[in-house]
Amino acid sequence: MKPYSIRFFISAVMALGFASVACSQDALPINAAASVNGVIISNDAVEQGIQASLSQGQKDSPELRKAVLGKMIEISLLSQQAEKDGLANSDRANSQLALIRQNYLADLELSTYISKNPVTDVDVQAEYSREIASLGPQGMIIEYKVSDIAVATEADAQAALVRIKKGESFDKVAKSVSLAPNKVQGGAVGWVQAGQTLPQIASVLVTLTKGQVSPAPIQMPQGWYLIKLEDKKSSKPPTFEQAKAAIRNGLTQKKQFEFLSQLRQGANIVVR
Structure with a gap:
């Protein structure tokens, strides 16, 4: 199994943090994938890890799912030991956890903005038509x-x-x-x-x-x-079917850039 990306690690840690519910009984709650010393790892958290792995090109399989759960168990064990060792309240931990939270919220804000302001099929078709028209009479x-x-x-x-x-x-x-x-x-x-x-x-x-x-x-x-x-x-230019995924991605990035530009314009930013 390939190493996890930083983004997955951030998502996993955040998910574990949200799912840290003590379980005193051997029986697991309905939405629990595992319990580590009474701390629940939810099915939702595991699914986030699986989706992150799929986005890195790995194929869904029972082995992958087992490996993702195994990794999350390891993360839970290490984080619990860090708590016992007094590392959780260190300056280094606090600064890194603040950064993880900030990155997670930034990613969540962008994805929420796009979900509320999606690139539509009409947008994609219009952009494809514009690009084809820009090629001139030869269309090459x-x-x-x-x-x-x-x-x-x-x-x-x-x-x-x-x-x-x-x-x-x-x-x-x-x-x-x-x-x-x-x-x-x-x-x-x-x-x-x-x-x-x-x-x-x-x-x-x-x-x-x-x-x-x-x-x-x-x-x-x-x-x-x-x-x-x-x-x-x-x-020859690609057909609409061949180009639409790339066009949608480009338009989405453009929307994100415009959103960030609006935030910058309304912010008081001081750089040393």
Whole structure:
């Protein structure tokens, strides 16, 4: 069985905390999966663990369910021992438990907001239609294989461009002067669509031919860039059935971002 994610561990701890009801009799309550020294592990808590495991790609099976319950028994045993050892009221425990509670509530708030403001089938269909319309009359997805060089000043970008024009490879110059993490890959970015890049990049990218480097440095908020079009390809867009899951996920993330932006605007945030 694969290790549990932090998110599952948080959910498990919270679930155990909500289900810590003493059981003095051998017979378990109806919604109990197990009892550990009289502390109940509920079926609901176990189901949360199972769903977390399924979300990590594991397959539902009796073995998985047994392993999840076994893990929760271990968590209960360890937490009870921590109580006995006086760890529960330590500064470290209190700060971590506060963080666990905060993360849990944040996740709960987002999921509750989305449940009250769901992405509808109409929303998904409208977004798919908009994306198809944006492809133009040919109705094809154009992808660009791009490399870039990021430097701090226009003078640095011009110096890099001179080296490339004199015959040095884009890859070599990127490894030499670029400030971006992808410098170790020679500035390789990979395949992107123009709409996935900032307008300053997109407007230049669509004008390049295969193997061409941007004729002038491109000013961006974080510095100056040179880009190279390594390759270009076109493909048919996916059908609605193929795309709808990804579109729904994207629209959901957009709703979450907009919700967080609203909270930020109404908050008094002070950063040192």
